Amino acid sequence: MAQVSVDVLEPRKSLIDLDSYSKGNFGLDDYVLSFIFDDILLVEYVDEVNDGQGDAVMRDGVFVPTNALIKAWRKAKVILTGPSVKYVKKGDIVLFPHDKGVTVANVNIEGHGKLKKGVFLNEQRLFGICKLNTDNESNVTSSGSNTKRKRL
Secondary structure (H helix, E strand, O other): OOOOOHHHOOOOOOOOOHHHHOOOOOOOOOOOEOOOOOOEEEEEEOOEEEOOOOEEEEEOOEEEEHHHOOOOEEEEEEEEEOOOOOOOOOOOEEEEEOOOOEEEEEEEEOOOEEEEEEEEEEHHHOOEEEOOOOOHHHHOOOOOOOOOOEEO
């Protein structure tokens, strides 16, 4: 049996470059997305801010750049759900791993408007549903003053 060195193999290029879709709008400039299939969710990030130095996520008063969140969790609001979704509904805030799903930006969504930045993912990828903590004491430091925010 003939053997081939890995070093001489050339990577095959796919007919469809999915990497280009993860940074754009899927070519839907002239369309409005109105329905998604199966157990797919379309969610819009709610934990991301642009602090003037790029996109970041606030964690315990510290700005963490999104490119440093490869194995972290994210929070997002559910915008659309497929017909096989069982546990979440439009408007829920969900928790999921940052490295799952296909990112999408600048897509017009029926009944929502333009989605700034979000992700398509399967319901099975979710960790859970979040609710806003209404306990004000957990949001105040022991001295009663706001903590200074730092960027990593």
